[in-house]
Amino acid sequence: MRYLWMDDYLLEKRGVTKDLQPVWNWIRYKIGEKMFAAICLDSDGKPYYINLKLRPEEGDFLRHQYPDILPGYYSDKVHWNSVRPDGQVPDELLKEMLDESYALVLGSMSKKQQRAALGISCCGTECKTCPFYGGQCAGCNESGGKVFHAPAGKACPIYACSVQKRRYVSCAGCSALPCEIWKSVRDPAMSEQQFEASIHERMKKLGRK
Known part of the structure; x- marks a missing residue:
């Protein structure tokens, strides 16, 4: 096989896992539980x-x-489609095809499933890294935005705007990012520098710079 970069390239994509389907003898690459590529x-x-x-x-x-x-x-x-692994399809074209496959399969999921598969909330936070996750808080995706820091019985303002009002998968779809709502929802224990760094990191996870 001439495309030796393929395994690393696919596993670098957010939310991707791989397994071996023993009956078919296929190495499957999946987003969530859905396959988007395989090596037969x-x-x-x-x-x-x-x-x-x-x-x-x-x-x-x-x-x-x-x-x-x-x-x-x-x-x-x-x-x-099937590509011969020792054929003459250019590397860059195969990468584009794999990118398209990933996007198509991810896009076939519901918005909630997409956020869960990507492992991030609508604002780019990885809930599972939060010390409150699993105890005081079920996480943004699981709780419908009713996270530990939100007003009782209500969704976090970011979730309420992005998901409930605008029907986005995440804030990545908003041209105003980072908006005033983002800037108003912050951990009071963070310094200004730490908060700005967290905004930058979350935007990066959402695919925005």
Whole structure:
């Protein structure tokens, strides 16, 4: 297999896990519980196909451009495609195809499932790293925004704006980020410098700079 970078490239994506499906002998890459790519292995453990998902029109176009891109092996051949691992598909094109597959599968989930799969709240916080998580607080995604620091019975103002009012998956969809609501919701124990650093880190996790 010539695409030796593939495993590291996929596992660097947020929320991605991998496993081995022993019956098929496929290494599967998943976001949440949904597969978005696979390396199909023969009985000797040698890759013979890379499976990934594309929009039907894109997959059809690429199959006509590259003989090493085929209808999906053992898959829905409208949406899934197979790439020969020792073929001539350019590395950058394969990366774009894998990115597209990841985005398509993630986008097929509900907004709540997307946040859970990515392991972050709507504001980019990793709830599981919080000392209150699992005890005093169930986390933003699980509680519908009614986290430990929110007013009793109400959602955190950030969650209320982003998810409940604007129907975003996360604040990443908002052009005003970081907004005044973000700046008003803060840990009082943080210094100004620490708070600014936390905003920068959360924006980075949301894919914003």
